[in-house]
Amino acid sequence: MCLAIPVRIEEVLDEHNALAEIGGLRKSINISLLDGVQVGDYVILHVGCALQRLNPEEAERTLALLESLGQLEAARQAALEGQP
Numbered sequence: 001m002c003l004a005i006p007v008r009i010e011e012v013l014d015e016h017n018a019l020a021e022i023g024g025l026r027k028s029i030n031i032s033l034l035d036g037v038q039v040g041d042y043v044i045l046h047v048g049c050a051l052q053r054l055n056p057e058e059a060e061r062t063l064a065l066l067e068s069l070g071q072l073e074a075a076r077q078a079a080l081e082g083q084p
């Protein structure tokens with residue numbers, strides 16, 4: 001199963017890396033595929049790479065849906081482990 005999860009950018013480290021917040025934890029992610037990533041942006045994270053930006057409302061809806069389905073913790077764990 002391929003899983004991608006919305007995460008919020010907490011700190012941009014350099015042009016290729018940022019720290020993202022995932023369920024209260026911070027993880028270094030690769031942002032090389034996106035231009036102009038800024039603190040506060042929501043991105044879709046898959047296997048440690050940011051794939052696209054999301055607007056905050058869409059990100060919150062997706063996180064709420066995952067939580068209501070009981071899948072948010074599994075999604076967070078997969079994102080933290082960088083599993084496909």
